Amino acid sequence: MTNLVEISNLTIRFTGDRTIHAVNDLSLSLGEGEVLGLLGESGSGKSVTLRALMRLLPKKRAQISGSIAVLGQEVLAMDDETLSAFRGQTVSMIFQEPALALDPVYTIGRQIAETVMRHEGKSEREAVARALEMLEVVRIPSAKRRLDSYPHEMSGGMRQRAMIALALACKPKILLADEPTTALDATVQIQILLLLRELQREFGMSVIFVTHDIGVAIEICDRVAVMYAGQIVERGALRDIVRTPVHPYAKGLLASTIHGARRGERLGTIPGTPPSLDRAPSSCSFAPRCGLAQPRCSEGLPASVEIAPGHLARCVLAGPAMAAS
Amino acid sequence: MMTEANLPADMLEPVADVGGIAQPLLQVKGLTKHFPVRGGLFSPQKTVRAVDNLSFAVMKGETVGIVGESGCGKSTTARLLMHLMPRDGGDIVYDGMQVGRSLSLRELRRGMQMVFQDSYASLNPRLTIEESIAFGPKVHGMADGAARTLARELLGKVGLRPETFANRYPHEISGGQRQRVNIARALALSPRLVILDEAVSALDKSVEAQVLNLLADLKREFGLTYLFISHDLNVVRYISDRVLVMYLGEVVELGPVDAVWDAPAHPYTRALLAAMPSSVPDRRTEVPPISGDPPNPIDPPSGCRFHTRCPFAEPVCANDTPKLGDLDTMGHQAACYMAVPGSGHSRAPAKARGDDAA
Numbered sequence: 001m002t003n004l005v006e007i008s009n010l011t012i013r014f015t016g017d018r019t020i021h022a023v024n025d026l027s028l029s030l031g032e033g034e035v036l037g038l039l040g041e042s043g044s045g046k047s048v049t050l051r052a053l054m055r056l057l058p059k060k061r062a063q064i065s066g067s068i069a070v071l072g073q074e075v076l077a078m079d080d081e082t083l084s085a086f087r088g089q090t091v092s093m094i095f096q097e098p099a100l101a102l103d104p105v106y107t108i109g110r111q112i113a114e115t116v117m118r119h120e121g122k123s124e125r126e127a128v129a130r131a132l133e134m135l136e137v138v139r140i141p142s143a144k145r146r147l148d149s150y151p152h153e154m155s156g157g158m159r160q161r162a163m164i165a166l167a168l169a170c171k172p173k174i175l176l177a178d179e180p181t182t183a184l185d186a187t188v189q190i191q192i193l194l195l196l197r198e199l200q201r202e203f204g205m206s207v208i209f210v211t212h213d214i215g216v217a218i219e220i221c222d223r224v225a226v227m228y229a230g231q232i233v234e235r236g237a238l239r240d241i242v243r244t245p246v247h248p249y250a251k252g253l254l255a256s257t258i259h260g261a262r263r264g265e266r267l268g269t270i271p272g273t274p275p276s277l278d279r280a281p282s283s284c285s286f287a288p289r290c291g292l293a294q295p296r297c298s299e300g301l302p303a304s305v306e307i308a309p310g311h312l313a314r315c316v317l318a319g320p321a322m323a324a325s
Numbered sequence: 326m327m328t329e330a331n332l333p334a335d336m337l338e339p340v341a342d343v344g345g346i347a348q349p350l351l352q353v354k355g356l357t358k359h360f361p362v363r364g365g366l367f368s369p370q371k372t373v374r375a376v377d378n379l380s381f382a383v384m385k386g387e388t389v390g391i392v393g394e395s396g397c398g399k400s401t402t403a404r405l406l407m408h409l410m411p412r413d414g415g416d417i418v419y420d421g422m423q424v425g426r427s428l429s430l431r432e433l434r435r436g437m438q439m440v441f442q443d444s445y446a447s448l449n450p451r452l453t454i455e456e457s458i459a460f461g462p463k464v465h466g467m468a469d470g471a472a473r474t475l476a477r478e479l480l481g482k483v484g485l486r487p488e489t490f491a492n493r494y495p496h497e498i499s500g501g502q503r504q505r506v507n508i509a510r511a512l513a514l515s516p517r518l519v520i521l522d523e524a525v526s527a528l529d530k531s532v533e534a535q536v537l538n539l540l541a542d543l544k545r546e547f548g549l550t551y552l553f554i555s556h557d558l559n560v561v562r563y564i565s566d567r568v569l570v571m572y573l574g575e576v577v578e579l580g581p582v583d584a585v586w587d588a589p590a591h592p593y594t595r596a597l598l599a600a601m602p603s604s605v606p607d608r609r610t611e612v613p614p615i616s617g618d619p620p621n622p623i624d625p626p627s628g629c630r631f632h633t634r635c636p637f638a639e640p641v642c643a644n645d646t647p648k649l650g651d652l653d654t655m656g657h658q659a660a661c662y663m664a665v666p667g668s669g670h671s672r673a674p675a676k677a678r679g680d681d682a683a
Contacts, residue, residue, distance in 0.1 A: 041529035042500075141617075155618040156395075185394035186556065190600040191613040212529065215602030219609055239606045256534035257604075263563060263582070266541070267534040273499050274529075 004174055004206050005030035005053070010066035012048055012057070012230075013280075021280045022048045024230040025066070030174070035200060035207040037221035037238070039214065039253075043274055045230035046210045050176050053208070054087055070174065089119045092167040093176040096183055098159035102151040108135070108162045109147030112169045119170045134165035138195060157188035161195070168199065175200070177209045181216060193219045214257050218242060223310075226250045229275050229285035232304075236311030246313040249286045284315070292317060336475060337462055339515040340436035342385075344421035349382040350518055350550050351406070351437075356380070356415035358401055362623060373622045375401040377574040379415070383518070388544070388551040390565030390582070392558060392597070394619050398574040399554045403522045406552070407439050419518075435465060438511035442523035444503035448495040448510075454480070455491040458510045465514060472513075479509040482546075484539060501532035505539065512547065520552045525560060537564060558601055562586060567656070570594045573622050573630040576649060580657030590652055590659035593631045629662070641669045 005028070012023040023045040030036050038046040051057050053068055055075060068075040070091060078086060095101040103111055112131035116122050122130070128147070135143035138161040151159055160180060167175060177196070181189040197220055200207055211217050217224055218238065225235035226247065234247040245251045255268030272289040275281075284290070287297040296316055305318040356379040359372045376398040383389045391399045405412045408430055419436060422428035428436075441447040448457055458479055459472035467475070477487035483505040495503055504524060511519055521540070525533045537560065543549060555561050561568055561582075568585050570578040570593065578591040589595045599614035615634050620626060626633045632642035641662055649658040650665050662670035 041531065155621075157618040185619060186558070186600045187394060187596055187613075187615055188618055190602065190610055191616065193602070194610065194613050213602070214530075215604060218604060218606055219602045242606055253531060256531045257559075263566075264541075267538055267563075269534040269538060270531040271535075273501065273532070 003029040003031055004071060005208075006067075006069040007049075007053075008067050008069075010049065010052065010064070010068060011280075012045075012052055013063050014061050015063060016061055018278060021277045022230055023052070024281055026230065026232055028225060028232065028235075030206050030208060033200075033204055033206060035197075035209060035220055035222045037217040037224040038208060038210045038227055039212070039217050039224050040227035041212055041253075041274060043229075043277070044227040046227050047178050048230075049227075050093070050178055050208060050210050053176060054091055054093055055083055056093075085119070088115055088172065089170045090172055091174040091176060092170070092172040093178065094160075094163050094167045094180045096179040098156070098163040099151060101163055102159065102166070104151055107148050107150055108154075108165075112166050115166060115169050130169060131165075134169050135162070137168070137199070138162070138165045140165070156184055157191065160184060160188075160192055164192075164196070164199070168203065168205075171203060173205065175205050175207045177207060179210055179212070182211070182213070189216070190219075196220060214242070214254065226253065229281060230277065231281065231285065231314065233286065233315070234311075234313040236308070240308065240311045246307055246311075246318050247286075247315045248290045248292055248317075250313075336478075337435070337465060337467065337513075337515045339517060340420075340432060342420065342517075346385055348385070348421045349418075350385045350420055351383040351552070352416075352418040353382070353406070354380050354416045354418070356402065356405055356417070357413045358398075358405055358410070359413050371623050374574050374625055375622060376405065379571075379574070379576060381569055381576065381579065383550060383552060385517075386548065386550055387566045388553055388564055390561035390568040391552070391554045391571060392556065392561050392568060393571035394556065394597075396573070396619055396622050397571040398622075399571055400522055401574075402571075403439060403520050403552070403554055406520060407437065408433065431465075435514045436516055437518045437520065438514060438516040439520040439522060440504070440507045440511050440524040442526055444500055444507055444527065445495060447507055448503065450495055453492050453494055454485075454498070454506050455487075457495075457506065458513050461510065461513045475513060476509070479512055480506075482512070482543065483509045484535075485509075499532075501528050501536060504528060504536055508536075508539070508543070512543065515547075517548070518550045518552065520554070522554045523556070524553075526555060526557060533560070540564065558598065570597065573620065573625045575630060576660065577631065578657075578659040578661075579649070580652070581655055584653070584655060584657040588657075590657070590664045591631075591661045592635050592637055592663070594659075596634075629660070637663060637670075637672060639670050 007028040010023055010026045014020040014022055040046045052064055064076060109128060109131045112134055113127035116127040116130045132143055132147055135146055140146050140158060140161050181192050184192060209220055221238050224238050224241045225232045228249050234250045245254055252270035256270060270289055275285050283298045283300055284302050287293040302314050302316045304312045304314045306312050307318055356376055358376040359374050362371050362373055379402060393399050404410050406417060417424045419428055419433055424433050455473055455476045458476035462472040462475055463469060477491055480487040480490055485502060485505055525536050528536060553564050565582050568582050569576050572593050578585060578594045589598055596614040603609050617634055620633060628643040628645055629647050632638040647660045647662050649660045651658055652664060662668040663672045666674045
């Protein structure tokens with residue numbers, strides 16, 4: 001299997017009044033037709049990683065080092081012209097808040113058609129036909145009428161469908177999804193998740209799906225990478241991460257989601273709060289909150305250990321024997 | 326572990342328990358709130374029927390959950406109960422006392438406090454945390470020094486070291502810590518009922534679990550009653566004894582949590598439960614339980630408000646509004662014609678013998 005995306009040693013820091021080490025030496029790959037979940041809490045660097053992939057971070061304030069290769073091309077080295085051809089056509093993105101991501105002064109149909117004309121050089125008539133086709137693909141009812149709707153005339157779920165239609169209009173190879181269902185109601189969220197799952201298969205896309213919700217990851221991801229303080233602490237097949245998490249943070253995160261916890265029972269928690277990102281980590285970032293911390297945890301950065309094929313954890317306690325237990 | 330022994334003696338006296346254990350702490354009857362919305366220049370004025378004829382009771386010491394999607398009126402209900410906005414109709418009775426007649430608004434606010442979703446917006450940015458917590462007790466006549474001592478005591482109760490946090494400002498602490506401060510502030514007036522409006526929804530999962538554990542501890546220690554509003558069914562099931570399911574301003578089902586979860590009677594409740602993401606990788610959801618978005622609460626559908634999305638809707642559902650009816654003797658009720666014997670819906674149970682005579 002060839003890798004569409006190959007991120008190696010990505011480090012991102014934001015400068016300004018204070019320096020924030022948002023992503024620290026992160027390496028990640030995305031295979032063809034694969035749905036990879038980036039799972040983590042706020043401030044873990046998952047959205048920043050996603051934005052870096054499309055070079056959406058503010059140029060002046062973000063220092064990016066390392067390498068991001070998409071289809072063999074180095075994204076960090078692209079000039080503006082290459083970049084604007086790359087965005088939307090090779091990689092496109094859907095966001096949490098479609099009301100903010102869509103342009104309020106153009107109709108939905110206009111926005112989709114413009115993208116198609118810009119990237120594929122189609123005539124306006126062909127582009128509008130594609131826009132209509134895309135609205136039907138994402139199952140917006142009475143699509144023809146909706147072409148002329150403005151974003152504010154649509155409900156939240158409908159707007160999210162429209163944004164998906166816009167993102168997929170040029171049939172990108174890779175779709176980046178930044179918490180696209182978080183702002184939606186439960187009954188709408190599941191509809192959008194199932195739609196994304198279906199479209200991913202139909203279009204043969206690869207997807208990176210950022211979420212903080214394990215339930216959502218379970219519904220859509222093949223592989224999961226758990227992030228903490230700008231690093232991937234554990235990654236592997238979804239099943240392995242859900243059933244046999246190895247890293248104490250991943251374990252804690254799973255224990256603190258209350259799927260089926262009984263009333264009166266205390267919930268498993270992770271004590272303390274996430275670390276400030278003022279300094280680059282020189283040892284395990286999770287050690288101060290970890291119940292199993294040892295002196296060697298604060299001596300150096302633990303290496304990523306392969307516990308089973310494809311299942312890696314960045315913890316001194318991780319060993320090949322652990323997967324069996 | 327926290328004990329009652331180290332409570333300062335000078336906490337405000339809680340509002341006295343008047344009615345005894347059998348008297349519900351809160352009774353709501355026919356609560357209604359309609360918001361007018363301006364139409365176009367010549368179009369008629371429309372109304373959002375945010376809360377429509379809502380009735381329920383909260384017993385002393387129990388936790389009642391309210392679930393529903395956005396626009397179903399759950400937050401409006403909370404604000405109406407706190408008297409943060411005037412209601413258009415209905416009665417709110419606190420411990421047997423009619424608010425506005427035998428109980429003043431000032432006394433009600435002592436007995437009933439609220440924690441909001443946005444932990445930052447609900448704290449005054451210019452007050453230190455200690456000042457924010459001490460503010461309420463001072464308004465109710467406590468001396469400054471005593472109120473500050475109480476504030477520090479309460480900070481300890483919610484798991485924040487007073488020496489570290491008392492003099493900080495809201496922007497200097499994390500979201501989870503701020504929500505603990507909001508809880509401490511709500512407790513400063515020794516209320517008996519605390520309304521938690523999406524109080525843990527904005528928190529990260531690991532922090533959410535910490536705050537839920539804290540709420541359970543505080544409930545036991547202070548003998549609190551909670552009204553817990555959330556869109557997260559997992560959280561509501563975990564924390565509540567009884568639950569109300571709301572749809573477009575109306576209660577469609579209510580009852581003990583386990584009864585509602587194990588045998589949901591209203592098709593909306595069933596859809597809501599089926600919409601929860603799976604927790605088992607091999608058992609993913611394959612078919613969405615319902616299609617479409619919740620309709621606009623401006624001019625909601627006639628009859629049963631759910632009939633436009635309901636897979637079992639029949640003509641009777643569009644013509645008449647079903648009332649909440651008992652499903653058992655344990656207080657499980659649903660407002661659906663499929664649960665009412667002899668309602669004319671083809672899926673309704675047959676009328677039991679003897680009903681005709683009654």
